[in-house]
Amino acid sequence: MSDFLKAIRKYFISGLIIFIPFIITIYLLIEITKWLNTFVNFTPARFLVMPDFINPYVSQFLIFLIAAISFIGFIAILGILTKNLLGKFLLNLGEKIITKIPLASTIFTTMKQVSKIIFSDGPKSQKAVLIEYPRKGTFTVGFATQNLNNKDLDKIPVFIPTSPNPTSGF
Numbered sequence: 004m005s006d007f008l009k010a011i012r013k014y015f016i017s018g019l020i021i022f023i024p025f026i027i028t029i030y031l032l033i034e035i036t037k038w039l040n041t042f043v044n045f046t047p048a049r050f051l052v053m054p055d056f057i058n059p060y061v062s063q064f065l066i067f068l069i070a071a072i073s074f075i076g077f078i079a080i081l082g083i084l085t086k087n088l089l090g091k092f093l094l095n096l097g098e099k100i101i102t103k104i105p106l107a108s109t110i111f112t113t114m115k116q117v118s119k120i121i122f123s124d125g126p127k128s129q130k131a132v133l134i135e136y137p138r139k140g141t142f143t144v145g146f147a148t149q150n151l152n153n154k155d156l157d158k159i160p161v162f163i164p165t166s167p168n169p170t171s172g173f
Contacts, residue, residue, distance in 0.1 A: 011079055018082030020122050021094060024114035028107050035106070117164055120146055134161055 084090035102108040130147040137143070145161040153159070 014082035014086075015075065015079045016082070016122050017085060018078035018080070020118050021081055021085050022078055023118040024111050025097070025101070027114045028101060028111040031110050032107055113164065116162075120148075120162060132159070132161055134163075136163060 085094050098111075101111050130151060132145050132147045132151075133142050134145050135142055136145075143163055145163040148160045148162050149156065151159060
């Protein structure tokens with residue numbers, strides 16, 4: 004693989020690590036707002052519906068191709084921007100703003116942790132393991148965060164993504 008493609012791949016993965024928590028948080032907030040809007044006569048959700056600007060004269064394949072290239076380019080540019088000082092400042096500002104919102108904070112932090120685990124360049128921590136948790140006889144899927152062949156450890160640290168639990172303080 005050429006150096007150029009390696010650089011694009013690195014920036015694309017950096018962009019995904021940044022983009023995924025934000026987009027999932029925004030998506031979930033939009034869906035929660037839509038769901039709440041069915042129960043409450045409060046209609047800010049109408050501003051979240053995006054109009055359809057697809058040109059009827061352009062074929063569906065070209066639209067898909069342009070959208071895919073634009074998306075990959077956007078993610079790669081996002082990865083490039085986060086590597087410089089201004090990008091880091093804007094990223095930190097965006098994270099501070101989103102972590103001040105009660106529900107968004109929990110969703111964003113969880114998605115950020117999960118995406119860092121999935122897209123990390125370090126030792127691959129995506130090894131799925133089945134552990135007995137939270138009680139005997141009940142098994143849960145988790146991600147091993149260390150090498151499973153490490154002879155120095157009698158137990159392996161495992162990350163278990165769970166939903167927020169107000170009774171535990173999180």
